[in-house]
Amino acid sequence: MWTILRDRITTRTTTTMPCSFLAQFHSFPPLRSALFEPSPPPSPHHHRHHRHRHLPPPLSSGFSGGGWSPAIRSFCSTSGCERRAMAGRLESCSSDPSSVSYLTQREAAEIDEELMGPLGFSVDQLMELAGLSVATSIAEVYKASAYKRVLAICGPGNNGGDGLVAARHLFHFGYKPYICYPKRTPKPLYTGLVTQLESLRVPFLSVEDLPPDLSTEYDILLDAVFGFSFHGAARPPFDDILRRLVGMRKSDQTNKKSPVIVSIDIPSGWHVEEGDISGEGIKPDMLVSLTAPKLCAKQFHGPHHFLGGRFVPPPIAEKYNLRLPPYPGASMCVHIGKAPQVDISAMRENYISPEFHEEEVDADPIKQFHKWFEEAVAAGLREANAMALSTAGKDGKPSSRMVLLKGVDEDCFVWYTNYESQKGRQLSENPWASLLFYWESLNRQVRVEGSVEKVSNEESEKYFHSRPHGSQIGAIVSKQSSIVPGRQVLHQQYRELEEKFSNVNLIPKPEHWGGYRLKPELIEFWQGQQSRLHDRLQYRPQEIDGRRVWKIVRLAP
Numbered sequence: 001m002w003t004i005l006r007d008r009i010t011t012r013t014t015t016t017m018p019c020s021f022l023a024q025f026h027s028f029p030p031l032r033s034a035l036f037e038p039s040p041p042p043s044p045h046h047h048r049h050h051r052h053r054h055l056p057p058p059l060s061s062g063f064s065g066g067g068w069s070p071a072i073r074s075f076c077s078t079s080g081c082e083r084r085a086m087a088g089r090l091e092s093c094s095s096d097p098s099s100v101s102y103l104t105q106r107e108a109a110e111i112d113e114e115l116m117g118p119l120g121f122s123v124d125q126l127m128e129l130a131g132l133s134v135a136t137s138i139a140e141v142y143k144a145s146a147y148k149r150v151l152a153i154c155g156p157g158n159n160g161g162d163g164l165v166a167a168r169h170l171f172h173f174g175y176k177p178y179i180c181y182p183k184r185t186p187k188p189l190y191t192g193l194v195t196q197l198e199s200l201r202v203p204f205l206s207v208e209d210l211p212p213d214l215s216t217e218y219d220i221l222l223d224a225v226f227g228f229s230f231h232g233a234a235r236p237p238f239d240d241i242l243r244r245l246v247g248m249r250k251s252d253q254t255n256k257k258s259p260v261i262v263s264i265d266i267p268s269g270w271h272v273e274e275g276d277i278s279g280e281g282i283k284p285d286m287l288v289s290l291t292a293p294k295l296c297a298k299q300f301h302g303p304h305h306f307l308g309g310r311f312v313p314p315p316i317a318e319k320y321n322l323r324l325p326p327y328p329g330a331s332m333c334v335h336i337g338k339a340p341q342v343d344i345s346a347m348r349e350n351y352i353s354p355e356f357h358e359e360e361v362d363a364d365p366i367k368q369f370h371k372w373f374e375e376a377v378a379a380g381l382r383e384a385n386a387m388a389l390s391t392a393g394k395d396g397k398p399s400s401r402m403v404l405l406k407g408v409d410e411d412c413f414v415w416y417t418n419y420e421s422q423k424g425r426q427l428s429e430n431p432w433a434s435l436l437f438y439w440e441s442l443n444r445q446v447r448v449e450g451s452v453e454k455v456s457n458e459e460s461e462k463y464f465h466s467r468p469h470g471s472q473i474g475a476i477v478s479k480q481s482s483i484v485p486g487r488q489v490l491h492q493q494y495r496e497l498e499e500k501f502s503n504v505n506l507i508p509k510p511e512h513w514g515g516y517r518l519k520p521e522l523i524e525f526w527q528g529q530q531s532r533l534h535d536r537l538q539y540r541p542q543e544i545d546g547r548r549v550w551k552i553v554r555l556a557p
């Protein structure tokens with residue numbers, strides 16, 4: 001079960017998700033992963049609390065200070081009154097629990113001090129995590145294959161340090177970083193970061209070395225010039241660098257491909273709270289806020305706002321009443337803010353693959369299938385055995401759904417399902433089907449078409465009992481494709497059966513559950529190529545001297 005976070009990522013000024021959110025959501029994987037999180041298993045009274053399910057507890061809910069060291073306890077012992085006073089200053093402390101917190105400059109600095117004081121962090125640690133968050137945010141949106149060359153422009157403070165760390169991680173992620181670090185800080189932390197980058201042979205460029213036109217030499221400009229301690233107007237040499245970044249965005253309109261700008265924590269030159277006061281500041285494509293967004297981030301309207309710095313301990317979240325979205329899985333970053341506008345018509349990939357020739361394929365398509373399947377598994381594809389199954393009943397109207405391939409035996413493709421489902425009914429009326437595999441990262445597709453029959457009951461029994469206990473009960477509970485009045489009905493039946501079978505060795509397989517076997521009459525192997533000139537090798541069986549042999553033809557893409 002999943003909980004939609006949509007309600008959570010709103011600002012105090014109630015910036016709710018746009019109506020087109022769902023449409024955009026479907027076409028934007030990083031957002032998709034960021035917006036869903038598993039919710040706890042259902043409780044018997046779950047439905048009564050459904051309103052609250054969508055309201056996240058503060059990160060620190062339940063925090064009491066118990067179990068922490070005296071230093072932390074004293075840090076946390078701030079009175080309720082003081083906390084309320086702090087909360088009053090905080091933009092984050094909205095009565096709307098579905099808001100994300102924004103910090104003032106002072107709060108950002110205070111949190112920094114507290115992390116590195118009573119909470120026991122060192123600046124090196126926080127900088128490492130901050131830089132890693134920035135690098136992973138970049139890698140989520142701008143793939144190294146298309147955005148290889150990164151110029152990190154690093155300022156004199158910790159924001160610059162974050163940039164140095166991010167550049168190192170980006171190097172290891174397969175990017176080609178360059179550094180411009182004109183005002184170096186002579187502290188061991190920074191000299192160490194420089195040495196680390198030098199050991200990777202990452203080039204350091206002076207301001208004078210920078211090419212006149214940044215837009216032709218780099219794919220990503222990493223703005224690590226100023227963070228939350230910026231004040232006043234930018235002084236040399238950063239004033240000129242920032243002007244160049246602004247100018248570069250303006251020349252955008254001349255149709256030149258320009259690099260993307262990624263700002264760490266604050267778009268440099270922007271007022272930390274007021275944002276781009278003059279309207280003449282840089283316009284980053286991506287902002288990676290650290291710890292919590294600063295007030296200026298409310299004015300960020302670029303497509304990608306990420307939050308990084310997954311190190312906020314409960315005492316800080318509690319004290320500052322921070323309301324932050326949860327990070328998905330083990331990720332170092334989470335996409336926040338509104339979904340980027342996506343032009344669906346412009347979405348396309350150019351497939352680049354080795355050529356796929358008649359001479360190299362196996363004469364037997366089943367052997368060829370095994371070869372590609374093993375390569376898909378070796379490439380780390382998740383559920384390489386997931387396939388679209390298309391069927392049509394006697395009305396001739398096709399329908400498709402995913403099922404899992406469970407074996408290829410005697411030249412047939414096998415899957416399991418409910419014989420009384422929609423597909424089961426259709427197959428009983430019309431025993432023909434097609435299967436489709438798409439192995440995206442390999443640019444490969446396999447089509448299989450043929451006649452279908454049920455596998456033997458013994459075979460189905462054997463497979464049924466190899467499945468996890470829960471799936472066996474699930475198969476009994478689910479009258480697949482029939483209408484259910486609500487989820488609770490399924491859970492109720494599941495619990496009853498769980499109880500019933502608690503001391504039973506073998507859960508009986510329902511009569512109507514079992515396998516199908518498709519005997520191919522056509523198998524086609526497709527490999528994507530540039531300019532849509534794909535390879536398509538199609539196998540069809542032929543009778544030669546009473547023998548079934550496969551004939552291979554190449555089809556136009």
Ligand SMILES: NC(=O)C1=CN([C@@H]2O[C@H](COP(=O)(O)OP(=O)(O)OC[C@H]3O[C@@H](n4cnc5c(N)ncnc54)[C@H](OP(=O)(O)O)[C@@H]3O)[C@@H](O)[C@H]2O)[C@@H](O)CC1
Nearest residue numbers: 112126130157158159226227228229230231233234235265
């Ligand atoms: N938990 C956290 O909070 C974490 C925070 N982290 C990171 O730390 C960042 C804050 O770092 P920070 O405090 O070192 O400040 P930052 O803005 O990088 O630089 C200040 C330098 O800029 C200078 N300067 C200022 N104004 C200027 C001007 N107009 N023109 C020219 N120079 C100017 C100023 O010089 P000064 O004015 O003092 O002479 C000083 O040398 C934060 O945004 C985040 O990225 C993470 O690493 C870890 C977790």
Ligand SMILES: Cc1cc2nc3c(=O)[nH]c(=O)nc-3n(C[C@H](O)[C@H](O)[C@H](O)COP(=O)(O)O)c2cc1C
Nearest residue numbers: 386401402403404415416417418421422423424481
């Ligand atoms: C990746 C994936 C694998 C699935 N595998 C199976 C499967 O092996 N058997 C099955 O009955 N349903 C499977 N399903 C669910 C089906 O897609 C479908 O919802 C269900 O079988 C009902 O289809 P029908 O109403 O057309 O019969 C899978 C769904 C997905 C997304």
Ligand SMILES: Cc1ncc(COP(=O)(O)O)c(C=O)c1O
Nearest residue numbers: 403404406416417467468471480
């Ligand atoms: C309804 C249903 N049945 C069967 C399966 C196949 O599962 P298993 O691998 O446990 O056989 C799936 C997989 O998603 C499914 O959703």
Ligand SMILES: [K+]
Nearest residue numbers: 223226264266
């Ligand atoms: K910055």
